[in-house]
Amino acid sequence: MSDYPVLSVATFLPLVGALAVLALGRGERARWIALLATLATLAAAVPIYLGLDKTSSELQLVESLEWIPAWNIAYGMGVDGISLPFIFLSAVLTVLCVGVSWNAVQTRQREFYAALLVAETAMIGLFAATNLLLFYVFWELMIVPVFLLIGVFGGPNRVFAAVKFLLFTLAGSVLMLVGMIALHSTCGTLDFEQLADAREQLGSGQQSWLFAAFLAAFAVKVPMFPVHTWLPDAHTEAPTAGSVILAGILLKMGAYGFLRVSLPILPEGVQTFLQPMLVLSVVAIVYGAYATLVQTDIKRLIAFSSVSHMGFVTLGIFTLDAQGIEGAILQMINHGVLSAALFLCVGMIYERTHTREISDYGGVARAAPVFSTLLAFFCLAAAGFPGLNSFVGELLIVGSAFATQSWLGAMAVWGIVLGTVYLVWLFYRVVMGELAPNLAGMKLELSAREVATLAPLAVLAIWLGLHPELVLSYLHAPVAELTNGGVTH
Amino acid sequence: MNSATLSDLSVLVPELILVGTVLVLLLLARRIQTAPVAAVMSLIAAVAAGVTAGMAVVSGPQIGFGGMVTVDGYSRFFKVLIAATLALAVLLSVRRSNEEQAPRAEYHALLLLASTGMMLAGSALDLLVLYLALELMTLCAYVLVGIHVERPWANEAAIKYFLLGSFASALLLYGMSLTYGVTGSTGFADIAAALFGRGLETDPILLVAIGLIASGLAFKIAAVPFHAWAPDAYQGASAPVAAFLAAGSKAAGLAALGRIGVVAFESEAHAMSAVLAGLAVLSILLGSIVALSQTDMKRLLAYSSIAHAGYALLGLTAGTPDGASATMTYAFFYVFMTLGAFGVVIALGERGESLDGYRGLAAQRPGMALVMLLFLLALTGIPPTAGFSAKFVVILSAVRAGYVPLAVLAVVCSVVSAFIYMRVAVLMYMREPREAVPPAFPVAVSAALVVAALVTVIGGVLPGSLSSWAVSP
Numbered sequence: 001m002s003d004y005p006v007l008s009v010a011t012f013l014p015l016v017g018a019l020a021v022l023a024l025g026r027g028e029r030a031r032w033i034a035l036l037a038t039l040a041t042l043a044a045a046v047p048i049y050l051g052l053d054k055t056s057s058e059l060q061l062v063e064s065l066e067w068i069p070a071w072n073i074a075y076g077m078g079v080d081g082i083s084l085p086f087i088f089l090s091a092v093l094t095v096l097c098v099g100v101s102w103n104a105v106q107t108r109q110r111e112f113y114a115a116l117l118v119a120e121t122a123m124i125g126l127f128a129a130t131n132l133l134l135f136y137v138f139w140e141l142m143i144v145p146v147f148l149l150i151g152v153f154g155g156p157n158r159v160f161a162a163v164k165f166l167l168f169t170l171a172g173s174v175l176m177l178v179g180m181i182a183l184h185s186t187c188g189t190l191d192f193e194q195l196a197d198a199r200e201q202l203g204s205g206q207q208s209w210l211f212a213a214f215l216a217a218f219a220v221k222v223p224m225f226p227v228h229t230w231l232p233d234a235h236t237e238a239p240t241a242g243s244v245i246l247a248g249i250l251l252k253m254g255a256y257g258f259l260r261v262s263l264p265i266l267p268e269g270v271q272t273f274l275q276p277m278l279v280l281s282v283v284a285i286v287y288g289a290y291a292t293l294v295q296t297d298i299k300r301l302i303a304f305s306s307v308s309h310m311g312f313v314t315l316g317i318f319t320l321d322a323q324g325i326e327g328a329i330l331q332m333i334n335h336g337v338l339s340a341a342l343f344l345c346v347g348m349i350y351e352r353t354h355t356r357e358i359s360d361y362g363g364v365a366r367a368a369p370v371f372s373t374l375l376a377f378f379c380l381a382a383a384g385f386p387g388l389n390s391f392v393g394e395l396l397i398v399g400s401a402f403a404t405q406s407w408l409g410a411m412a413v414w415g416i417v418l419g420t421v422y423l424v425w426l427f428y429r430v431v432m433g434e435l436a437p438n439l440a441g442m443k444l445e446l447s448a449r450e451v452a453t454l455a456p457l458a459v460l461a462i463w464l465g466l467h468p469e470l471v472l473s474y475l476h477a478p479v480a481e482l483t484n485g486g487v488t489h
Numbered sequence: 490m491n492s493a494t495l496s497d498l499s500v501l502v503p504e505l506i507l508v509g510t511v512l513v514l515l516l517l518a519r520r521i522q523t524a525p526v527a528a529v530m531s532l533i534a535a536v537a538a539g540v541t542a543g544m545a546v547v548s549g550p551q552i553g554f555g556g557m558v559t560v561d562g563y564s565r566f567f568k569v570l571i572a573a574t575l576a577l578a579v580l581l582s583v584r585r586s587n588e589e590q591a592p593r594a595e596y597h598a599l600l601l602l603a604s605t606g607m608m609l610a611g612s613a614l615d616l617l618v619l620y621l622a623l624e625l626m627t628l629c630a631y632v633l634v635g636i637h638v639e640r641p642w643a644n645e646a647a648i649k650y651f652l653l654g655s656f657a658s659a660l661l662l663y664g665m666s667l668t669y670g671v672t673g674s675t676g677f678a679d680i681a682a683a684l685f686g687r688g689l690e691t692d693p694i695l696l697v698a699i700g701l702i703a704s705g706l707a708f709k710i711a712a713v714p715f716h717a718w719a720p721d722a723y724q725g726a727s728a729p730v731a732a733f734l735a736a737g738s739k740a741a742g743l744a745a746l747g748r749i750g751v752v753a754f755e756s757e758a759h760a761m762s763a764v765l766a767g768l769a770v771l772s773i774l775l776g777s778i779v780a781l782s783q784t785d786m787k788r789l790l791a792y793s794s795i796a797h798a799g800y801a802l803l804g805l806t807a808g809t810p811d812g813a814s815a816t817m818t819y820a821f822f823y824v825f826m827t828l829g830a831f832g833v834v835i836a837l838g839e840r841g842e843s844l845d846g847y848r849g850l851a852a853q854r855p856g857m858a859l860v861m862l863l864f865l866l867a868l869t870g871i872p873p874t875a876g877f878s879a880k881f882v883v884i885l886s887a888v889r890a891g892y893v894p895l896a897v898l899a900v901v902c903s904v905v906s907a908f909i910y911m912r913v914a915v916l917m918y919m920r921e922p923r924e925a926v927p928p929a930f931p932v933a934v935s936a937a938l939v940v941a942a943l944v945t946v947i948g949g950v951l952p953g954s955l956s957s958w959a960v961s962p
Binding site: 022067068069070071073108110111136137140141143144147148151152158159162163166167170171174175177178181182184185 | 896903
């Protein structure tokens, strides 16, 4: 056990890195400082892993400091089995983001890496926060760097995408602000655990509208149908690192919010909205999957696949049973790994071809066998190939959905089938066949640095596929606490 | 009434420091037209006034001048805030040597006198003292807006401001006279005592009085529908004067509204709340929406200041001491973020006045763009900036008072205003520059920006830092 504030260190180390980048990062030095800062953060996260007792559902490694005594709000950090995997995923993905941006970002490197590191602080802090105000601060802190990453370093239509992202997320989160303030004025605290104990003070009508207020924020982030429309634009225009952060972590923030706020604190509100949430989830699954079929842009296709995959996550959460929730969390991690990997693959090939149009590709396998193998691997994994990571998560969710209402399970299975179709079709169009004429003569194969960037994710995909207990064993205790705490159907 | 004694004067030390400096400045006016002495003297006076105001004992409120003026936690808070406003405004007024200058001694004398009025407004316990204080502030402000007599648009702005301002002063005075008619007194405590047990039922004229007083004060803080002067005055005035008005006039007006609402009309809190809620809703809506179409930076900030007047009023709307304290917190943080935003406008000179001037600023001057981004985020109310802390406390007090729809409206409008502020951010970060790199600006301006940025960050990281300090009357 360590006796220093591990969580705060892991959270604010990237911020220190960001300041260092701003202060010292002239020219090429910025990326080295950023790499150092992200690796140091990953190292700083290891004691969290070592210090966590996975048999306990309590928040652990708790840090509490007086922050705003006048409002009875403390600065509180802590982890349990639910937040730990997300903290690690954030730390790992940010390192990879630096890796993939190494040569891709040539202009204004200082601002790029500073924004990336601020985003990392926001991500880790959000998953470690033990009270709603701190959660909200990190939630909002995330918006600005992502806005800049998209708007400054993105594609041709980046400004539109960045502003759309900003307005959607802000519109959601301001309603969360009112909800948070209403919670505070009724319960007199914003600590997650104290709020869960104090929830009796909330009438069921109040719980319903509070749920709606938080839903506005969480649904936009997830994103749930029909507020998903910012995602395809943001994903498409963002630089690769931005897409990785968005798909890998930012989308999980919303679902994590459901688990931290809605389920434990507002169970009656959850009950009121249960059926609409389930329906919207399967709509997202099926609609997202069908929408991928008509996309001509690779990144847009993966973006819609995210909508579909996040539909599985919300479906799992709102089955409200332990298996479904565990499956949803596992699936979030899986999706974080795989969508990040797919965006990295697309980013790497885009760096060479400067096109994202599927029709411009073809026969990449002939020019870039290693790239094609990795892409095939990640596509199979994302499609739920047995033995790879998505399979387990989808199985748990679908099983739970069948048990809840069998038509939900049927729709989810249909979503999986469509998922296989669009991923295999994507692979077929990009990789198989004759080499597209406009790609002739290009050096498409990956460099060692790029293979090294993708390798950790490939390892994770296999490891989590063969040994899902790696994540699941951390989830049993806190999820059991969650489902026994009153949110059962 | 007795003649003023030494103990009476001790209540007004900060004001006396400012007035004394004014006298010296005016005596030396001819000699110091070219040297930066005036700025240095004003800065020292501002700091001295702020320090003496801040150190004033608060072992129970002190009263002077027969109960017309007081020093308590409330007035101390606003005096320090106004001293800070003055100090930053003086720093921001330092120009490059090749730029045209207003007459230095007169300019600084007017700034100091206006600040004296603002400080007194926080201390006043009597309607007449309050009126005099506010008039002192406003009269100086008219002249400050038009101090560049050679600029036609400055004259136009000053005349508009003067005409509307006189009208508002008349409303205020009329409201005061009606209050006197109903209660037979102009002292806040006596008014409260006279109103105790009576109400709008017995004296319906009281509603008119409250409405008129609120209207007159709403003019000072530029709340809708008494806002029309602000965009023209800010645009016509030089940027430091606009900054001073946006920050100081608002703080003084809120100080007066707070004390009148909580002390004098305590028993009529619901009537006051209704009036203020109306002003707040209109200000937030109009300020946010009209700002969307602005292309002049000072006009944009003027509409933003109108919207912020609405947010600040949310606290007073609650009609509780907590609410008044929330408004104080809001005023404090708002002063620094708006002075900061104006500071960047000033630092950019001519280029900073139009929205287009911000194109590509991040590529040319990353530091200045980052500071501007900070102030824009604060004005939007995004954590961890002081703007969020301010928004949080006022919305908390609105929700606690049961004004949930008002709170929802306020936050929804903050998304609208996010679009405005982020438009500037988009220009700075996501567009290519069209103009040459802006020249370096005076150290004094940088110093003011650093102070404003520090307060904005610290206020955001430690939102409760003011709570023991912002005590309602």
